[in-house]
Amino acid sequence: MTATTERPTTGTTAAAVPPRVDVAALEELLLGTYAQLRRQSRAIVADPDFQKIEGLSVAEHRERVLTQLRRLEAEHDVLRSFPARLGGADDHGGSLARFEELVAGDPSLQIKAGVQWGLFASAILHLGTAHHHDTFLSDAMHLQVPGAFAMTEAGHGSDVASIGTTAEYDAQAQEFVIHTPFRAAWKDYLGNAAVHGTAAVVFAQLVTAAPGGPRVNHGVHAFYVPIRDPQTLEFLPGVGGEDDGVKGGLNGIDNGRLHFTGVRVPRTNLLNRYGDVAPDGTYSSPIKSPGRRFFTMLGTLVQGRVSLDGAAANASKIALAIAVTYANQRRQFAGGAGDEVVLLDYGQHQRRLLPLVADAYATAFAHEELLAAFDEVFSGRGDTPEQREDLETLAAALKPTSTWNALRTLQECREACGGAGYMAENRLTGLHADLDVYATFEGDNTVLYQLVAKRLLGDYAKSLAAVQSDRSDLARFVVDRVTDAALHRTPLVRAVQTLGDRGDARRSVGQLRDTDTQRELLTDRVETMVAHAAQALAPARKMSPERAADLFNAHQHDLIEAARAHAERVQWEAFTRAVERVEDAGTRQVLTWVRDLFGLTLIERNLAWYLVNGRLSAGRARAVTSYIERLLVRLRPHAQDLVDAFGYGPEHLRAPIASGQEQQRQDEARAYYRAQRASGDAPIPEKHVTR
């Protein structure tokens, strides 16, 4: 996209011809399975009408995004995830891929689309049955009914099972009574709730009594509840609410609060796929265990997490394309040769930006695998309980990792662009503000990592049980088992046989380049952390609930760190598999360096762990850092190619500092001084004056 003198040219002076990235091929690799759909979606947001305008009032921004949504629905192919018989394409992966790309237009557009189609309409589709599909779905899909997804309450965010809203069945009237018993049970932070929504899918504790039986709470279920008069947009009787007002970002979405006072809906408004109430009040469900039923219902919502993972990857890519392009053109402070130095030639600037480029690649490749797993399950091609569980674990691992990476990347890019980075026109501050909440919504990142840790512990325990007869094989067994879960049942190429010599200081620096060494270091860390945590938590089984909770709490931090290590290793594996698919030798070489930078940066960040646990000697630990430094120097000439391969044009970046404007200004300034020197017209610097 951007021409720069820093690109390597073929036939340079170096003895060996340096590798060169085939940018077009790399772009294709990154676009992945759904390249065509992604390109279509990028073409949509190339239209200024789909782009964010900074500085709009909240009211204007909300209306603009609603208009964008209506245009999307009217003119574009936004219903791919819905069944073909309802006008969709049964294309789950492709649908998400498209939505993720909307983030380049305006994250509010992506999230408002997510609220309408990914949450509200999807809940009707996945939690409802034929009656709901026939009655409610079409209006939801076609935006006749903008809808809220009323799950979160002021008092309960990530702990959905404990929400306070009730839906009690009245057998006489054959109605459910939706009720908010106290202030903390107000629904909160709901997109479409403040202004636009005329209905909501409301999650509530379902209470009913079989004839002659006691009132039983069957746990959280979803109900279709009209909330506003579609003409006047006034709240319907019994429904009330408030506007959430200004938020840290995403102000194109009208988040708000809702509460219900004895609001009655027909019995058939219960979205009854996983639990139903007969006219006489008898409850029935295809899933006996209330716990499993609850998690099955929530599981249908995994697509939110999947799409946030992808959108976060895209936001990181946009930020890096802006910051690296600017760093390749912007000059500051004279270098050794007198000329001002391009920012990216500074060692510290490389240290700040290039590992984030590596992160972005890892995130993108891992996301592509997550999307494949999602499509596998949701298409029904591979929809077993195990595969659903694996998908949920993978999403719970990757979404926190990528959303936190995006925030780190956006902030570093903004700072790396100095004052210019703070101007809204250069996008970085707006993207940070909008993406900020990705870290805590659709499952708080910290809570999600705990879910992952729980799964890792569970897998470890199963492995233990399986090998109780032969303890000598324990280590290998645990390894296989945990790795298997981690890799989402993908064939392994682990060098288990090299485990024996871990911590050997005599290994040369060069071995850090080795894929197996990196895998071993990353995998071993996860396994060891999980095993340590499992050991530490083992006594909990024989403790009182209080003491067991205390013990877990004392290890909460370790468990979260284990989950993070697991997620990063999953990203590394996905990256490694992607590199293996590259055919062009130059591209493969450069991408291998990027993968190495990713892996070694992970190891460097946790160097103390490797040292304390005897996995690396001091000498090898030093080698990690010096190899990173070498990689930065090697990758520096390819930095522009690496961000150009993200495939964003100026219509997507829309940052004046990445438009070539900076290069023009630098050229103009340099030409001015050159001409002044040539003409002999330059004033003499005082220090050169002989007194």
Add this chain to the structure above:
Amino acid sequence: MTATTERPTTGTTAAAVPPRVDVAALEELLLGTYAQLRRQSRAIVADPDFQKIEGLSVAEHRERVLTQLRRLEAEHDVLRSFPARLGGADDHGGSLARFEELVAGDPSLQIKAGVQWGLFASAILHLGTAHHHDTFLSDAMHLQVPGAFAMTEAGHGSDVASIGTTAEYDAQAQEFVIHTPFRAAWKDYLGNAAVHGTAAVVFAQLVTAAPGGPRVNHGVHAFYVPIRDPQTLEFLPGVGGEDDGVKGGLNGIDNGRLHFTGVRVPRTNLLNRYGDVAPDGTYSSPIKSPGRRFFTMLGTLVQGRVSLDGAAANASKIALAIAVTYANQRRQFAGGAGDEVVLLDYGQHQRRLLPLVADAYATAFAHEELLAAFDEVFSGRGDTPEQREDLETLAAALKPTSTWNALRTLQECREACGGAGYMAENRLTGLHADLDVYATFEGDNTVLYQLVAKRLLGDYAKSLAAVQSDRSDLARFVVDRVTDAALHRTPLVRAVQTLGDRGDARRSVGQLRDTDTQRELLTDRVETMVAHAAQALAPARKMSPERAADLFNAHQHDLIEAARAHAERVQWEAFTRAVERVEDAGTRQVLTWVRDLFGLTLIERNLAWYLVNGRLSAGRARAVTSYIERLLVRLRPHAQDLVDAFGYGPEHLRAPIASGQEQQRQDEARAYYRAQRASGDAPIPEKHVTR
């Protein structure tokens, strides 16, 4: 401020009475030397008219802040830093202390006040002489002339020496001609430039010729330049500009761009304290070296950095008061005993917030010492070149540390408050957006750390030279020298004699508690890093400028890390001195734990360094982490006291989630369930139903 059940009460069941914080006394300690002035300033921003309203349009916000500034000037004591003869109080430290507190009202107010009084009027005061004080200062002080500080250019941020704007002297007309030679030399990001400013202090390369002599560039000087008609606010002839538009934050300030086409100002508009031009064009300066002259001029502007350090400390305190209060009231997920757990009882939540509380204390105590050093120099009580240099180094070390800490703290607090933290009404996102630019303005943090590193290297070189005759004393000498610089010439109590046994694994965990051990670990790291860098850079002297620049560049990251380590050690020393001033035993005990948490967290963050360099054994490294865990448990009951001691009332926090509202809601919800259970009216959970 907030009553919580988590406070320790006297006479609890524990055998030893736990220590208790004297909150009022601790608040007084934190308010420091200028407690009275700080309180006055906090009282000003308790007035809603001085508070930020989220969601205002840029235009409304700008007008609001200008009005606030005018009221400040009319009603409050905002001119303390100016000379008594001009209506000020010659109170430099006190004046800054007051301005720093404005951040609680609106950071835009703090920074716009900084532009007007700290930059524009201060430049007239410090760079000008009697004529300028008599002619321009009063209008600047009293806001008759809102002014821009036109230093930064689009093409040159931190490298002020290289700006392109010229001011060429025309001896015939006895005028300077201010000129912008190319687009990159436009002044940019200037507060007051977009709308309100009618004059500017413009920095430009001063070019003049003595009679019969050549045209000489005497480097950057400052000029007083009217830019707008005070009535119409139209640009004056030759002046042009643009509005910077929406920014990532601080939108109450009208930042803009300015350019000059042959704009003429009288010769006497040169602010001539450090360099003057006679009517005939002869240049003169009290400072012979152009380099030293330049840095002397810039040095008068150190107050900007000092006040950002203080404002960042305050923003962190506000954020922590909000997040800790909420974490002490908010419950989520049932604990072992069935009841929902208060967030701050979670191990991970303690890990996230309590080290940031320790950071905030360290930042505040270090800032108080910076303010004292600033007052010493600017009052003239101790204004030697060495003291100025020390002050500048200290400001360059602390400003990056505190502003980055603030961003980290604001982000962590925002996430720790979940969705509620994302609502603008809860302040955290707005403060992050506003404070974001503190990391790159008034000296980019990365550049400032490099200045610090340069000084550390310089001091090291001087020490080497001083001991060249006795190499065995080298280590100790270097230690003294570097530490001396670090501590800003404060008497040392270093345990140099313990250096010999560093790395001894048999030291008990308890020793980490020891002040001398912490000091030794932190100081030794700085010294070693500086010595390593000096050794690595030594060959540069004999190299070509190009190769020397490459060598420096290869170690740029290490130098920046050394500066960071130095700055954090300075904070730790200030914290330690503050603890020593505490008389109340309970407060002193708790504050010592907070200091320990600060010190050990620094060590843990750099644990790999200590291990690789043989300063800590694996066993002792583990002890660092386990001591941190112990400290978190110990400090948890004091968390509310520690943030209450920041002294902010609800009128300063203004976050609904920290208003007690959350406690009320939790109480209401718990009362509801309690009443339901008592009445026998609760539905039976499905899992308790016998089938």
